[in-house]
Amino acid sequence: MNLEILGISVLWLFLFGYVIIASIDFGAGFFNAYSLLTGRQHILTHIIQRYLSPVWEITNVFLVFFFVGIVGFFPRTAFYYGTTLLVPVSIGIILLAIRGSYYAFESYGSRGHKGYSFMYGAAGLVIPAALSVVLTISEGGFISMKKGQPVLDYWALFTSPFTWSIVVLAISAVLFISAVFLTWYADKAKDEGATRLLRKFALIWAGPLAVSVIGIMVELRKHNPTHFDRMVDVWYLLVISAVMFLITVRLIWKRSNYGTALALLVGQFAFAFFAYGVSHYPYLLYPHLTLYDSFTNEAMAIALVIAFILGFCLLIPSLYLVLKLFLFDKDYVRGKEKNHV
Amino acid sequence: MDSGNAVFFSRVLTEVTLTFHIIYATIGVGIPLMIMIAQWVGIKKNDEHYILLARRLARGFVITVAVGVVTGTAIGLQLSLLWPNFMQLAGNVIALPLFMETFAFFFEAIFLGIYLYTWDRFENQKKHLLLLIPVAIGASMSAVFITIVNAFMNAPQGFDVVNGQLVNIQPILAMLNPAMPTKVGHVLVTAYMTSAFVLAAIAAFRMLKGSPHLYHKKSLFLYMKLGLVFSLASLLIGDFSAKYLVKYQPEKLAAAEWHFETDKGASLILFGVTDGENIKYAIKVPYALSILAHNNPFAEVTGLNEFPRDETPPLYIHYLFDTMVMIGTFMIVLSAVYVFGKYKNWNFISSRWFRWLIVAGGPLTVIALEAGWWLAEVGRQPWILYKYMKVAEAATTSEHVDLMLVLFCLLYLILGIGSIVVLGRMFRKNPIEQEIADREAEKGGDFT
Numbered sequence: 001m002n003l004e005i006l007g008i009s010v011l012w013l014f015l016f017g018y019v020i021i022a023s024i025d026f027g028a029g030f031f032n033a034y035s036l037l038t039g040r041q042h043i044l045t046h047i048i049q050r051y052l053s054p055v056w057e058i059t060n061v062f063l064v065f066f067f068v069g070i071v072g073f074f075p076r077t078a079f080y081y082g083t084t085l086l087v088p089v090s091i092g093i094i095l096l097a098i099r100g101s102y103y104a105f106e107s108y109g110s111r112g113h114k115g116y117s118f119m120y121g122a123a124g125l126v127i128p129a130a131l132s133v134v135l136t137i138s139e140g141g142f143i144s145m146k147k148g149q150p151v152l153d154y155w156a157l158f159t160s161p162f163t164w165s166i167v168v169l170a171i172s173a174v175l176f177i178s179a180v181f182l183t184w185y186a187d188k189a190k191d192e193g194a195t196r197l198l199r200k201f202a203l204i205w206a207g208p209l210a211v212s213v214i215g216i217m218v219e220l221r222k223h224n225p226t227h228f229d230r231m232v233d234v235w236y237l238l239v240i241s242a243v244m245f246l247i248t249v250r251l252i253w254k255r256s257n258y259g260t261a262l263a264l265l266v267g268q269f270a271f272a273f274f275a276y277g278v279s280h281y282p283y284l285l286y287p288h289l290t291l292y293d294s295f296t297n298e299a300m301a302i303a304l305v306i307a308f309i310l311g312f313c314l315l316i317p318s319l320y321l322v323l324k325l326f327l328f329d330k331d332y333v334r335g336k337e338k339n340h341v
Numbered sequence: 342m343d344s345g346n347a348v349f350f351s352r353v354l355t356e357v358t359l360t361f362h363i364i365y366a367t368i369g370v371g372i373p374l375m376i377m378i379a380q381w382v383g384i385k386k387n388d389e390h391y392i393l394l395a396r397r398l399a400r401g402f403v404i405t406v407a408v409g410v411v412t413g414t415a416i417g418l419q420l421s422l423l424w425p426n427f428m429q430l431a432g433n434v435i436a437l438p439l440f441m442e443t444f445a446f447f448f449e450a451i452f453l454g455i456y457l458y459t460w461d462r463f464e465n466q467k468k469h470l471l472l473l474i475p476v477a478i479g480a481s482m483s484a485v486f487i488t489i490v491n492a493f494m495n496a497p498q499g500f501d502v503v504n505g506q507l508v509n510i511q512p513i514l515a516m517l518n519p520a521m522p523t524k525v526g527h528v529l530v531t532a533y534m535t536s537a538f539v540l541a542a543i544a545a546f547r548m549l550k551g552s553p554h555l556y557h558k559k560s561l562f563l564y565m566k567l568g569l570v571f572s573l574a575s576l577l578i579g580d581f582s583a584k585y586l587v588k589y590q591p592e593k594l595a596a597a598e599w600h601f602e603t604d605k606g607a608s609l610i611l612f613g614v615t616d617g618e619n620i621k622y623a624i625k626v627p628y629a630l631s632i633l634a635h636n637n638p639f640a641e642v643t644g645l646n647e648f649p650r651d652e653t654p655p656l657y658i659h660y661l662f663d664t665m666v667m668i669g670t671f672m673i674v675l676s677a678v679y680v681f682g683k684y685k686n687w688n689f690i691s692s693r694w695f696r697w698l699i700v701a702g703g704p705l706t707v708i709a710l711e712a713g714w715w716l717a718e719v720g721r722q723p724w725i726l727y728k729y730m731k732v733a734e735a736a737t738t739s740e741h742v743d744l745m746l747v748l749f750c751l752l753y754l755i756l757g758i759g760s761i762v763v764l765g766r767m768f769r770k771n772p773i774e775q776e777i778a779d780r781e782a783e784k785g786g787d788f789t
């Protein structure tokens with residue numbers, strides 16, 4: 001394995017971590033708003049506050065890690081993506097900022113304003129949509145070079161069915177991941193009302209997820225045949241992912257083994273995510289930028305890898321501690337302890 | 342919008358974002374240490390007041406951290422969005438500390454989450470205090486790493502340029518650049534200083550508003566003492582910073598001091614106005630500039646006229662320097678009088694007007710902090726990477742920076758007002774008298 005691959009693998013892994021944890025968070029906000037709207041308030045509020053409040057800052061760091069890391073390992077991405085993504089990423093930041101800060105304002109400061117809950121829920125869907133545009137752009141066809149500067153063609157971007165199929169995928173994935181996780185968490189917390197509701201959400205959102213994946217494959221074939229062909233080359237990864245998806249849905253349907261269902265869900269997304277990543281290789285931005293021509297110098301790469309290994313040794317035990325305290329501690333999960341500052 | 346405008350709006354957006362972030366970031370660096378000291382004193386003296394102080398601070402801290410984190414995420418991404426050419430170049434040489442910073446964030450975020458949710462979970466209070474140590478270390482280390490990046494922009498090294506290509510890159514050498522020791526030191530101690538004086542100001546304010554509780558007195562005295570220590574340290578390292586400038590960025594110091602002609606025994610100029618090179622209405626302190634620059638009243642100080650006109654920073658940074666130094670000196674005097682007066686039982690330090698001065702000290706220190714950063718950053722103009730790349734060459738060519746500027750200004754307005762309102766409500770709804778009473782009831786009498 002060379003340094004380029006090592007670098008992108010680590011970053012892809014952290015992006016995957018962000019996608020999963022952030023999806024849980026975004027989806028939870030949406031479900032909360034929805035249950036308020038339908039008059040079933042507070043079924044979810046407790047779960048959300050118990051699980052999500054302690055970890056929202058950690059979730060954010062996964063994102064920071066990814067974008068700092070990619071500019072570190074592949075500095076030329078700053079030039080291509082930085083120049084073109086000003087608008088979508090700025091919108092993403094602003095929404096993230098409002099969402100993140102109001103999280104703290106709400107959970108620690110004042111309580112329950114309905115309008116706020118709706119905005120919060122809606123932002124949870126708009127953010128993944130805005131950020132997923134980055135993936136769309138990386139497929140090429142929307143950026144052209146003018147006078148040596150990359151320029152993004154917004155009209156082409158927003159009229160392309162490919163863009164919209166990725167947006168639908170992002171939203172349904174967020175809601176599906178979130179619903180499956182929260183079903184498991186609510187079940188562990190012995191909160192039957194919440195479990196029942198969340199299970200229903202999980203089953204509902206499995207449908208759009210499957211449809212949008214198929215839609216994307218169709219669109220990708222038209223949009224970027226090279227990528228599509230490479231995707232077909234790794235068909236076995238996609239099949240494993242699909243099988244895991246079916247078992248997850250079945251387990252939820254049968255109301256058994258929510259824990260296994262959650263593990264399979266993570267597996268499903270891991271296989272799909274890495275199949276996508278592997279087939280995207282070697283391009284970071286098709287066809288302008290590859291891993292190799294954007295890579296940093298060797299000295300920096302080695303320094304970054306060493307820093308990463310050292311940092312990782314620090315992180316693993318700390319993350320373990322968090323999981324132990326907030327995810328696997330029975331009393332905490334059931335809300336028996338009130339130790340908040 | 343042409344590219345000149347893109348540069349202009351990118352500058353304004355960077356200025357706005359950093360000016361806003363730095364307030365919350367500085368508090369984020371300093372407050373964990375302040376909480377730690379309070380909790381430690383509380384455990385040591387077995388004094389519930391200090392423990393409560395730590396607890397209430399931690400609660401407020403959640404709000405400022407949240408704003409710090411989201412605005413930090415904004416500036417982190419904006420570096421690539423607004424200065425893609427710079428990040429492309431700098432990423433090759435200085436990505437290491439930026440990357441290490443994310444680990445510091447991770448570390449801080451994880452333990453902060455644990456710390457906040459485990460009050461009273463441990464029999465032994467000391468164990469809970471231990472959880473705060475990684476938070477304080479993480480916060481200070483993130484300041485250290487980002488300041489190293491900033492130091493590199495002022496004194497780049499650790500690479501060579503051959504035929505327009507970067508070669509011979511040494512990431513560690515780039516981190517250990519000559520601007521690093523004074524910058525990192527000054528930024529850290531001023532962050533602690535700012536936090537201490539802001540907390541002292543809050544305590545003084547509560548007392549002025551008629552809460553004579555012992556709790557506020559203890560808090561005020563503790564943070565005035567800490568403020569004194571850290572403001573003296575700031576002065577000392579600030580003096581080292583000036584000596585660094587003399588050696589490596591003499592035009593920054595010369596512009597900050599309106600020192601046009603190179604001469605010996607240079608005097609320090611305070612305030613005043615310039616008209617060309619005529620300085621009017623200024624206070625001149627003879628020999629002081631030579632002392633600041635070289636520790637020798639007769640030493641020679643390089644003047645601004647030695648440098649090409651288009652490579653010198655704007656002259657208004659003089660006022661920024663004056664503001665910072667005046668406030669720094671004022672805070673040293675104020676806190677020294679208070680701490681000394683406390684031991685000597687001087688009455689006037691408990692008078693209303695003196696307390697109002699302490700209240701003013703909080704915002705003043707924040708102003709000094711802003712002035713310091715503006716001095717450092719504007720004083721580097723026109724360079725983004727000193728002697729290698731100009732700001733104008735670094736900016737994006739995107740056409741929508743002006744619109745983004747408007748959106749971000751709105752965002753910061755919302756965040757700024759929101760955080761103040763929420764903090765105010767949080768403490769007003771649960772005043773200290775109430776909380777002490779609650780805890781006594783809870784503990785069933787074994788309250789000491």
Ligand code: HDD
Nearest residue numbers: 524527528531576579580582583666669709710713714717
């Ligand atoms: C509470 C804030 C505060 C206070 C009271 C002071 N400073 Fe400061 N100063 C800063 C906050 C600051 C800062 C925000 O931390 C800066 C900006 C960038 C940096 O490295 O530190 C800074 C920069 C800075 C620089 C420029 C360094 C550079 O550009 O590399 C000099 C020469 C000084 N300071 C000197 C002083 C002196 C002689 C002070 C006398 C009391 C002083 N500062 C008080």
Ligand code: HEM
Nearest residue numbers: 060061365366369370406409410413414416417446480484
């Ligand atoms: C160009 C300058 C800067 C960049 C790019 C930057 C970047 C960031 C980022 C990305 C975060 C969010 C991290 C998270 O998700 O937890 C953050 C927060 C933070 N930043 Fe900044 N930062 C800058 C300047 C500074 C400075 C000068 C300081 C200190 C003196 C500082 C101290 C902090 C701290 C302590 C936090 C954690 C949040 C808090 O405790 O309030 N930053 N910054």
Ligand code: HEM
Nearest residue numbers: 352355356359360363420487490491714715718719725732
């Ligand atoms: C990675 C680190 C940093 C980068 C890439 C960076 C970049 C820049 C750029 C390009 C400007 C615009 C210059 C101009 O307006 O002419 C600027 C200005 C400024 N920066 Fe930095 N900076 C960094 C670190 C910091 C830090 C840590 C702070 C502290 C808060 C800071 C504070 C400021 C301020 C206050 C200005 C406005 C000064 C002005 O008008 O020129 N910067 N910075």
